Structures are given as C-alpha cells and as structure tokens.
Amino acid sequence: MQVSQERYGDALVLTPVGRIDNSSTDGLRAELQAHLANCRDGGDRLVLDFSKVDYISSVGLRILMLAAKQVREQGGSIVIAALQPVVQEIFEISRFKLMFQCFGTVREALAKLSATALAAYDSARGA
C-alpha cells in the first residue's frame, strides 16, 4: 500500500492511501515497522494521517493496535488524525476510538504532541 511520509521537527506524519484490508495490510505493517523503533521517549512522535483512507478492516485495526502497544511500551506517542466519516464510524463501531487519541486535523495532532513539530508544520505552510 502507498504510504507517504513528511517530517515536521520531531514528528513524523505517515499518510496511508486507499483501503486498508487483507490485501494491503502487509504494506501498512511494513511501513509502520520501519518507524516504530524510533518512536520512543525522546524520539519521534508519530501521526497517522488518515485523510486518504476510505476503509479499514479488522486486520488493519489490529496492526494499529500492535503498533500502539509497542510505542506505548517504549514511552513514545502515536496518534491518529483526519479520520474520514466512514472510517470514523468504523473506529466508533470497533471501539478503537477509545484506544487512540484522534484529532480532526494533522495540525491539531501536532499541536498536542510537540511545539517544535507544530512550528515546523506551520513554517512549511507559510503560516
């Protein structure tokens, strides 16, 4: 699956694209795995930008859960931003909304995680 990445200061924003189902979860898992080790206390903050995800299945949600578990054990932060309406419904139905911090936009997520990251994000957008 296609996952783009952008760095803003000490935060990394990963943006998966399309459906996250049984056919695409290996790609998501691999992309996440490449960044999870650095997502620790004093390391990268991780934002998953879901603005381009239009569906996520139980297998995809489980991958998110495992990633969150690893990050929390390392003392790091992982949050989700910009859930589209259908995926937001899935997060509510599955009760994943209770397991993750979800923000309306990437900017709101960065504002919560790191002043440095927010400044870098605003600077990149000429704010």
Next chain:
Amino acid sequence: MPLWVTFWGTRGSIPVSLDCASVRDKLADAIVAASGKGLDTQEKARAWVDTELDFAVSHTFGGNSACVQLDAGDGEYVLCDLGSGVRAFGNHVFRRDGPAKRNVFHVFQSHLHWDHIMGFPFFGPAYVPGNRIRIYGCHPNLEEALRRQQDPPSFPVPFDSLAASIEFVTLQPGRSYDIAGWSVTARLQNHSGDSYGYRFVRDDRIIVYSTDSEHRLDVPDEVEGAATFFADADLVIFDAMYSLADAVSVKEDWGHSSNVVAVELCQLANAKHLVLFHHEPANDDEDIARIWQETLRYEEISRTGQALRVSAAYDGLEIEL
C-alpha cells in the same frame, strides 16, 4: 419443509436476569413513549409495542446461557449446548408433548465450560424414564464434565439418579456424521480448553453454530478454515461477545470474537444471515441493541457482495429457514 431455530439461551459466561430497576426504567420509557397514542385496549397496546416501541425497551436480550434448538419438525429434538436455557426448553417440551410422551434428544456440545453445561441438572426430561438423551461432543472428558457437576457437594441429585437413558458420543472434528436427519461436522476452535463449532446441513440448508471461538483474521489458515466452515451458510450463530478493540488488546487470547469479525467472516464466506450470540454479561439491553445497530451499519460499510442479514439473539427468538 421449513426448519426452525429457537434460541433458549443467548448470554455468554453466566446467566443475567433483568433486575427490578431495569424493569422500572423500561416501564417508564414505555409510558412516556405511549403518551398521546390512544392505547386504550390490550390489542392496541400490544400492536404498538410490537411494531413501534424501541426494541431495547420492549424486549430483553436475556437471559439464560447458551442453548439453541434446531427443529425440522420430525419429532426428535436437536440442541446445541446445555446452558441454563435448556431448563426453559425442557419446560416447553412438557407443555407441548404432555407427561406421557417419550422423546429423543440429540445434544451437540461446543465445549464443557460451566455456562454451557449448567442447565443439565435442571433439564426436566432428564428425570423422566423412557426419554433418551444422546450428548455428542469432541472432548474426551464429555461425560466426566456432566457427571461431576452433579456430584456432592455441588448438587443434591447425583447423575446416576437421572431416570432418562443418557449416552455420550465422541465425535471426530472434520468428519461428517448423519444424526437425526442432519449432516453434522465439527470444527476445532480457538478457546481455552478447546471448543468446537458445528455445521449442520439438511435439505440444502446450512446452519453454523460457532460460539466461544476467537477468530483471528490475521492468520491466513484460520481465515481459510473458518470461511470454508461457514461457506454459503443460511444462518451463522456467532460469538460476538467483545468489541474488536477489546478482542485484540486486553481480552486477546480470552477465546471470544467481535461483531466486526463476525461480519467480515460471514461476508467472506458468502453467508446469508448472521446472529450475534453469547452476549457479554456486562452489557444491558441498550448496549446490545446499540451493538446490533452498529453491526448493521458495519455490514453496509464493508459489503462487497450480497447483503448479509444481521440479527441479535435473544431468549425466545425463533428463525425460520
């Protein structure tokens, strides 16, 4: 010929009764909802309750622990599990058949945890000479589990005092058996101490009873095996005890599944009707009704082929196939 499935017990882990405060709340909700409706006769009130009152107010999901009846109308009774619901089933048999008729009962045990056997000491027909009860299962200690719960000091009537003829039959998973007019196949499931699902086929209709099973859709072999077992089923009775978030985190390896996995697996298997079963005892009627509505919505969201009908089991639910 129609086949009927009747749910006598639908709750997971332990029976749950509707308490006084809950009845009071339901009454208050119903009275408020009925105001101005002109319901001045029993007939009008019943019709309104059946068609317009919110399901979580007009009903209770119950209730008793697992017991499901498959009825082909041919005189021999077929059941899945001996949870506390089998007591109500036994009373139904007495009412329907009267005291003189002798019956044959075929019981398929998913496993031997207490909530799935606890009803047997209260199963009236077991005390009637001339009745025959054949209990099928894949666990080698099937008979021991049923006998042990009636040993002192747990119960006053020892198993050997039961007057009916009781036989235990060990089945091999993966092998098809012809029993009471049904073709029956068991499948090993992921649950503490093992559990077994059953696929029943009769007159081109397929019923799958899959409770107390943790289905892992991230394990390809498990997905393929379960989808094959559920394939083209007219009815899948499925353990949807937990939310997906709980099932893959704090309650992982607890041996139960979720409504989300239920829908995905049934869609993959091209099943027609999913029944959410083995309800979490911590959930009240409003919780279960909400989970049911959410499951209907998830089925819409995730649908790629034919629509899957979704029901939430309650004690007394009857489904015709």
